[in-house]
Amino acid sequence: MSGFAALGLSAALVRAARERGYETPTAIQAAAIPAVLRGRDVLASAQTGSGKTAAFALPMLHWLESLAPETPRRTRALVLVPTRELAAQVGEAIRSLSQASAAVRPVKVVVAFGGVSINPQMMELRGGAEVVVATPGRLLDLVDHNALGLGGVAMLVLDEADRLLDAGFADELARVLAKLPRRRRNLLFSATFPPAVQTLAQRLLHEPVRVAADATPGEAPDIEQHAVEVDAAQRTPLLRHMIVTGQWSQVLVFVATRYASEHVAEKLRRAGLQASALHGDLSQGARTQALADFKAGRSRVLVATDVAARGLDIVQLPVVVNYDLPRSAADYVHRIGRTARAGASGLAVSFVSAATEAHFRLIEKRQGRRVARERIAGFEPKETAAPASAGSGGVKGRRKSKKDKLREAAARE
Structure with missing residues (x-):
């Protein structure tokens, strides 16, 4: 076996990945997918364009499609993202792979973010959804409206964790984490690892598999x-x-x-x-x-x-x-x-x-x-730089x- 088949994914998902243009696993996919399939927490350094969405979406779907169907559907996987555009993109990627791989009952994916009316998102959550991709603030709004329960979440993905904390979501993220079951898998993807992200990873992840595939020079x-x-x-x-x-x-x-x-x-x-x-x-x-x-x-x-x-x-x-x-x-x-x-x-x-x-x-x-x-x-150019004032040193907030x-x-x- 080679390609995605060698990573342990189902034949249906391997076929779906091929149909969606995923020919050969990227370094991050090759490292992360087997770890997620083994039930491990993952801490991934994921630069833009590294293929990280498929790195968590494919093993997530492999796991979800092995579960017995439920009515209503329970939210089993939660993906938190910092922006509306990323939420829409990740949700579409998961939905597309699921529809391509499941002949009978595709996984239901609901995308939720602020800036738009909450009512259509509440309507979409009627009957439940196995996967919710959301920004933290809107997720909490849905929970407060009793449109969504988080008691069944067994897999949490923090996508672009550095941006989540950068964008001022730290308090909301803490509130979300407090509502989740203690026993769950955690996958954290981040392009950079400032102190706040390192602290979050230490608190959130249990003996994680560390993936730093973006550091491979050949894949830059x-x-x-x-x-x-x-x-x-x-x-x-x-x-x-x-x-x-x-x-x-x-x-x-x-x-x-x-x-x-x-x-x-x-x-x-x-x-x-x-x-x-x-x-x-x-x-x-x-x-x-x-x-x-x-x-x-x-x-x-x-x-x-x-x-x-x-x-x-x-x-x-x-x-x-x-x-x-x-x-x-x-x-x-x-x-x-x-x-x-x-x-x-x-x-x-x-x-x-x-x-x-x-x-x-x-x-x-x-x-x-x-x-x-x-x-x-x-x-x-005709302009010249003004002399820097002594001691300014380019430190944010001092000029x-x-x-x-x-x-x-x-x-x-």
């Missing part, structure tokens, strides 16, 4: 990184120039603020490019439509805040642009990881001004990689915040 995403020096006021004209001259079929552009998302998208539309904005102030319907248009190729440019940095899977996305630099090196990795997925190659371009040069150097240091600076004819600087730069455009 094939991303060509460029850093273009440009004054802040010239970023939008430069962006348009690079899209046109580079003949980029599609590009995901990351900005720092919701205002910038709308502002840049509008300027690109005025320049004749099909562009959409994606940010947290949009209704869920508008966010879903913007993503659908981009994935279908109806929109050439998607200008997004970090709401799209994780959980956004676009097949063969060729280019990612950091119009504004991210706050951290971890966010940089997640942003550029939207390209070069599933073995494809991709291009990541970062705009670096005199004011953000020091911050980009820190990002380079954290990722252990130097990116050569480039200049584009006609867009050469004007990056967000304030970005607002000021946007106001100047």
Whole structure:
């Protein structure tokens, strides 16, 4: 046996994986799937694009499909995620694999997140669901409305645990954990392991199998990184120039603020490019439509805040642009990881001004990689960096915040 069959999965799931485009297990899948099938807790270092969703979805379905059917269905597996987009993506992946593998009774998967009416989600939970994929806040709302019980949960997955804690879900996560049975399997996937995640893992996991497949050099995403020096006021004209001259079929552009998302998208539309904005102030319907248009190729440019940095899977996305630099090196990795997925190659371009040069150097240091600076004819920078005040040292909170600087730069455009 080889491929997924060698990992211990059922023949039906091996066939379903093949039909859904999973040909050969990635390193994280090869390491995590057998451990989950053996009933072990798993602590996985999972970078974006590593195939982590299938790493927990396939063994989860193998286990669930071995259980006797129940009416009403009990929630046996719970997947907690930090964003709406990731919830929808993970839920669809699990649902798709289950439908492809189960001829009679597919596993029922319900996806729940805030920002939309709770009533349709409550209706969908009537009759129960074996798998619930949710953001912590909406999950607690459903429990408070008696629409969902957690007493039968035997498998908990924390997907992108670092982002869960980063996004301020720590208190809600603690409340969810308090409602779960003590005897259960726990799977924790995280791209980074700051102290808060390490503490959570120590408290949550029992003798876990540690998986760090993303550290394998041969499986690193094939991303060509460029850093273009440009004054802040010239970023939008430069962006348009690079899209046109580079003949980029599609590009995901990351900005720092919701205002910038709308502002840049509008300027690109005025320049004749099909562009959409994606940010947290949009209704869920508008966010879903913007993503659908981009994935279908109806929109050439998607200008997004970090709401799209994780959980956004676009097949063969060729280019990612950091119009504004991210706050951290971890966010940089997640942003550029939207390209070069599933073995494809991709291009990541970062705009670096005199004011953000020091911050980009820190990002380079954290990722252990130097990116050569480039200049584009006609867009050469004229600004120079102001001398750093003594003792500032780039420590967050001791000088004007990056967000304030970005607002000021946007106001100047």
